[in-house]
Amino acid sequence: MAASPAPPTTVRRNPPRRARPPPTPLRSAKPKPTVSTLLDEAAAAPAAADAPSISPPPPTPTPASAAALSSSSSSQDERLKVYLRIRPLPGPERQRCKPSSRLPNPNPKAKEQARKPSKQQDGAGAGAGVCLVATGANSVALTVPQSKLVDLKRGRTEVFDGFSAVLPPESSQHDIFTEVMNPLVDEFLGGKSGLLVAMGPTGSGKTHTVFGTPRNPGIVPLTLQKIFNITDESDGGNQPTRFFSLSMFEILCEGKGERILDLLSDAADLVLQQSTSTTIKGLKEVAISNSMDAESLVSHGMLKRSTAATNANSESSRSQCIITIRAIPKNNDLQSEHQISGSVLTIADLAGAERKKCTGNKGSRLLESNFINNTSMVFGLCLRALLDHQKKQKKTLEKHFKNSLLTRYLRDYLEGRKRMTLILNVKPGDGDYSDTSFLLRQASPYMKIRYTSLDDSSDLVTQKRSNASLICQENRKKRKVHKPEVLTAKGKDTIDKPDDIEVSERDAFLNLELQRVSRSEQIMKNLFRTLWAVSKQKLLESESAAKRTRELLIDKDIQIIELKKELNDLKSRSHEKFPIAADTPVERSDAVTVSQAALSSVSQSDQTERGSSDAALDAVHIVAQVVDKEPGSSGSCSEQIPAHDAGVAHATSHLDHPSDRSFAELHILPCMKSEQASLSQFSVCGKKAPVEQSEEALSNNIKVEDIQHNADIEAMKHHDCPSFSQQAISAVVDVSSNQPFLELQGMGAVQQNPEEPVCESDLNDHGDSGDMLPHVLNERESQMEASVVLSKDDREAEGVRDKKEDLCASRPCKTKKTTRRLRPVAGMMLKEFSGTELDAAADTKKQGGGGEAGAGRSDKLIRLLKSRPESIMNRRS
Numbered sequence: 016m017a018a019s020p021a022p023p024t025t026v027r028r029n030p031p032r033r034a035r036p037p038p039t040p041l042r043s044a045k046p047k048p049t050v051s052t053l054l055d056e057a058a059a060a061p062a063a064a065d066a067p068s069i070s071p072p073p074p075t076p077t078p079a080s081a082a083a084l085s086s087s088s089s090s091q092d093e094r095l096k097v098y099l100r101i102r103p104l105p106g107p108e109r110q111r112c113k114p115s116s117r118l119p120n121p122n123p124k125a126k127e128q129a130r131k132p133s134k135q136q137d138g139a140g141a142g143a144g145v146c147l148v149a150t151g152a153n154s155v156a157l158t159v160p161q162s163k164l165v166d167l168k169r170g171r172t173e174v175f176d177g178f179s180a181v182l183p184p185e186s187s188q189h190d191i192f193t194e195v196m197n198p199l200v201d202e203f204l205g206g207k208s209g210l211l212v213a214m215g216p217t218g219s220g221k222t223h224t225v226f227g228t229p230r231n232p233g234i235v236p237l238t239l240q241k242i243f244n245i246t247d248e249s250d251g252g253n254q255p256t257r258f259f260s261l262s263m264f265e266i267l268c269e270g271k272g273e274r275i276l277d278l279l280s281d282a283a284d285l286v287l288q289q290s291t292s293t294t295i296k297g298l299k300e301v302a303i304s305n306s307m308d309a310e311s312l313v314s315h316g317m318l319k320r321s322t323a324a325t326n327a328n329s330e331s332s333r334s335q336c337i338i339t340i341r342a343i344p345k346n347n348d349l350q351s352e353h354q355i356s357g358s359v360l361t362i363a364d365l366a367g368a369e370r371k372k373c374t375g376n377k378g379s380r381l382l383e384s385n386f387i388n389n390t391s392m393v394f395g396l397c398l399r400a401l402l403d404h405q406k407k408q409k410k411t412l413e414k415h416f417k418n419s420l421l422t423r424y425l426r427d428y429l430e431g432r433k434r435m436t437l438i439l440n441v442k443p444g445d446g447d448y449s450d451t452s453f454l455l456r457q458a459s460p461y462m463k464i465r466y467t468s469l470d471d472s473s474d475l476v477t478q479k480r481s482n483a484s485l486i487c488q489e490n491r492k493k494r495k496v497h498k499p500e501v502l503t504a505k506g507k508d509t510i511d512k513p514d515d516i517e518v519s520e521r522d523a524f525l526n527l528e529l530q531r532v533s534r535s536e537q538i539m540k541n542l543f544r545t546l547w548a549v550s551k552q553k554l555l556e557s558e559s560a561a562k563r564t565r566e567l568l569i570d571k572d573i574q575i576i577e578l579k580k581e582l583n584d585l586k587s588r589s590h591e592k593f594p595i596a597a598d599t600p601v602e603r604s605d606a607v608t609v610s611q612a613a614l615s616s617v618s619q620s621d622q623t624e625r626g627s628s629d630a631a632l633d634a635v636h637i638v639a640q641v642v643d644k645e646p647g648s649s650g651s652c653s654e655q656i657p658a659h660d661a662g663v664a665h666a667t668s669h670l671d672h673p674s675d676r677s678f679a680e681l682h683i684l685p686c687m688k689s690e691q692a693s694l695s696q697f698s699v700c701g702k703k704a705p706v707e708q709s710e711e712a713l714s715n716n717i718k719v720e721d722i723q724h725n726a727d728i729e730a731m732k733h734h735d736c737p738s739f740s741q742q743a744i745s746a747v748v749d750v751s752s753n754q755p756f757l758e759l760q761g762m763g764a765v766q767q768n769p770e771e772p773v774c775e776s777d778l779n780d781h782g783d784s785g786d787m788l789p790h791v792l793n794e795r796e797s798q799m800e801a802s803v804v805l806s807k808d809d810r811e812a813e814g815v816r817d818k819k820e821d822l823c824a825s826r827p828c829k830t831k832k833t834t835r836r837l838r839p840v841a842g843m844m845l846k847e848f849s850g851t852e853l854d855a856a857a858d859t860k861k862q863g864g865g866g867e868a869g870a871g872r873s874d875k876l877i878r879l880l881k882s883r884p885e886s887i888m889n890r891r892s
């Protein structure tokens with residue numbers, strides 16, 4: 016079974032809207048149908064039917080009828096004119112590709128039959144190798160070739176409608192000129208500027224359409240001919256009222272950039288300049304006075320145009336070529352500020368978009384292809400942006416024109432301020448389906464672009480003003496973003512590139528640089544702000560720490576000063592209390608020897624109580640004399656006697672014991688032999704009764720003691736006061752500077768006897784010293800427990816001092832223990848001989864003859880003090 020052909024599918028693009036019919040004229044006045052009205056009806060008929068549908072192609076109008084159609088439609092609305100020229104197939108393909116209608120068919124039925132596309136045309140690709148056919152004066156049908164169909168059972172045909180005119184392959188150059196260029200020339204000669212741009216893929220006939228050949232001239236030669244013909248006719252042999260000039264240049268690729276090349280001169284690169292209007296600085300404008308010279312000039316320029324052979328075109332254009340014809344009124348004052356430069360007619364032959372696989376370009380050709388394609392794309396984007404902007408007025412017009420020199424030069428046209436006409440050149444072959452389809456899809460929306468704010472090119476004052484304001488804005492931007500270093504960095508580029516390109520690129524670059532610098536500046540600001548805050552906080556912390564340290568140092572200084580002061584006070588007190596603090600070995604030796612002498616004297620006395628007492632009293636006198644002999648040596652013998660020496664006092668109290676006596680004989684008597692001289696002095700100085708002296712001294716000492724009592728308590732705080740007896744001793748020591756009291760102190764040492772009350776703590780202190788004989792102390796303790804009992808009155812008398820000095824009892828002892836060892840004796844002596852108590856005790860003893868140890872002790876002391884001096888003195892004497 017033979018495969019059935021694919022069902023045709025037609026998609027209509029840009030279906031023409033049916034114009035609102037004018038007020039119905041009188042039937043009697045029904046005009047005779049013209050070609051244009053017939054074409055309108057024919058075009059409206061398919062539009063009435065809903066698309067998609069199989070739409071028969073409209074009859075192809077003749078160029079004349081198309082021109083009439085074009086003129087009539089342009090009068091209705093100011094839309095962008097888009098013409099479509101279908102290039103004839105080359106060679107044998109032309110024979111196979113027969114257009115459905117080439118000539119106007121006056122027969123409506125025949126025209127209707129011709130309008131219906133055959134299955135061959137619509138479905139299978141319009142014959143052999145043809146994909147595009149004109150279906151009407153304003154529409155074409157594009158059929159997907161069989162080779163490109165995905166679903167072979169389903170064909171597809173796209174109808175592109177709404178063109179200003181569709182120029183079939185059989186259209187001549189004159190037809191094209193008449194259809195496309197005539198209106199522009201008329202407007203140009205009428206003082207309006209216009210632009211014609213030829214677009215299309217490579218090899219589609221753009222250059223052929225624009226320039227043609229000598230035998231078949233294109234739009235430019237025909238335009239020049241018409242201009243001068245009309246001018247000559249209008250002048251009628253008189254002086255021409257205006258001049259014409261011609262300029263021709265090309266924009267070509269150079270590396271990754273673009274450049275402008277003047278095709279009419281050998282000048283260097285041209286520069287795009289946007290001053291009062293978009294012009295090209297240095298572009299040569301050649302005045303033309305006749306068509307022949309102008310055509311020759313154009314031909315000369317075409318020889319310079321960049322062309323190259325590709326697989327698609329043996330003479331492919333590699334640049335965008337632009338020809339400008341300027342009409343300058345003759346009476347124009349060139350020096351005037353508001354000069355009118357006249358109208359400008361611009362014709363642009365763009366390089367055709369290329370596919371790499373079709374052209375086979377490599378290297379520099381490939382770069383040119385990219386440049387060409389990019390330019391075409393930018394051009395299309397500008398038009399699309401203009402259309403979008405017209406559709407949505409709130410949407411800003413995108414500045415795509417900045418992306419290429421061509422669009423920058425044609426900015427006024429691309430932004431809708433000047434009229435522009437497009438002529439699309441396409442190839443109808445199957446192999447060109449992709450390029451054709453792409454171009455039609457791209458350019459089909461352009462037909463909807465409207466011109467609503469056209470600038471009258473004849474009045475350039477308005478244009479100058481708008482351009483001047485634009486330039487002022489740009490200059491302000493440049494001044495804002497002016498950075499010397501940036502310009503220096505771009506120095507090389509500014510030298511190599513034209514000024515206008517440089518200005519635009521510099522603007523973009525400076526904007527980017529400005530944003531970058533602003534961002535960096537903000538970052539640095541934030542960074543330094545943070546660093547400043549941290550540093551400030553650290554500084555405050557350091558300052559506060561330094562302040563605290565300073566205050567601490569001040570406190571320490573104050574403490575040091577107070578301590579020094581206190582030390583000085585203590586020193587002064589100690590000097591006051593103990594005038595000679597220094598303890599020399601000689602003094603100590605003297606004291607020891609004296610004590611030993613006293614002991615030896617005791618040991619030599621009888622073992623009777625009286626004998627021992629006499630010996631002890633002798634020792635007291637000996638010590639007193641020794642101290643008297645050296646008054647400045649020490650305030651107290653006890654303080655200078657070391658611990659082992661101090662034990663003498665206790666030892667003497669045990670002389671009645673055999674062991675004690677032997678100890679004295681062994682250790683003390685040898686020393687006594689060496690102190691014979693001291694003993695002799697002792698006998699000399701005992702002229703005054705010791706008892707009387709002692710009593711006087713005692714009374715004096717008691718008074719001094721009361722006065723200095725408080726001060727002594729303070730001083731005692733810095734000394735160790737382990738027991739009440741020691742405190743009592745300390746009190747005595749405080750007044751020891753009094754010389755008579757020294758005798759009492761010495762007497763205290765001597766007064767130690769087996770019956771003498773000794774405080775246990777005092778004994779412990781001696782024991783702690785380690786210098787006392789342990790066995791002696793132990794025996795002493797046992798005896799003291801049994802025999803030494805202080806009377807109640809004595810205890811109360813001592814308690815007066817103890818109460819205030821007990822506070823110091825727990826403090827560590829820092830004073831010499833030698834001092835304390837003698838103090839209990841002195842303290843007890845002081846108590847024993849203090850005032851009425853002494854007498855009362857004596858009376859009590861006499862009356863009661865009590866057997867209490869305390870009473871007996873007092874009696875003994877009294878007897879000693881009263882009797883011994885006399886006996887001693889007598890014995891000495």
Ligand SMILES: Nc1ncnc2c1ncn2[C@@H]1O[C@H](COP(=O)(O)OP(=O)(O)OP(=O)(O)O)[C@@H](O)[C@H]1O
Nearest residue numbers: 102103217218219220221222223328331332366367
């Ligand atoms: N309508 C036409 N009738 C006869 N020959 C044509 C027609 N159009 C184009 N040609 C021929 O096709 C060839 C390519 O044409 P042309 O160079 O103008 O294409 P193009 O679009 O300018 O290509 P490119 O973009 O590469 O420059 C030329 O040899 C030209 O003579």
